[in-house]
Amino acid sequence: AQRVTQPEKLLSVFKGAPVELKCNYSYSGSPELFWYVQYSRQRLQLLLRHISRESIKGFTADLNKGETSFHLKKPFAQEEDSAMYYCALGGFNDYKLSFGAGTTVTVRA
């Protein structure tokens, strides 16, 4: 079965504090992991994908196949990081992505 678990529905941090969003997955094949983000009044958009190994807007995520995790991290949260974050799982050129339930991040001044 293909499954994504985001254990935190809500995450509140102060500006400048580190933030970590947890994501665990279950997949029998070779996984492709993503983080998608939805800012207020905007559409869902790609934040980063594990194969590119980029840092986008200060966020990084490392795929840990042993722990089947793909946690999203940022060392210093900014107010503009307040958004809904979804972890998503697919296979390479598979026909679908499976999304987690999402984590709402609020960064307080």
Place this chain on the structure above:
Amino acid sequence: ETGVTQSPTHLIKTRGQQVTLRCSSQSGHNTVSWYQQALGQGPQFIFQYYREEENGRGNFPPRFSGLQFPNYSSELNVNALELDDSALYLCASSDRDRLSGANVLTFGAGSRLTVL
């Protein structure tokens, strides 16, 4: 480069009715995926169309059907609407011909369906 556009943005139907939602894919994309997002949940995959053929389907009954046209735009049809069909329906386009491009989705703003 145009993004993904969906219509209508909002609609209200009653149980038993039928609905058609429309999606124009991003320029250069050949694949359209449809997702259902219920309140408080992540998007759930309905099906995907690649070059006018259904390319995969999630756990949705046959009353959910779709089409993709030669210009890669797409329709989602739902027959015999039920109250539980009330949700945001998201269309996303991608390019399956690009290496690992299938899962890099560009989303539309969604069509919010309310079934009374």
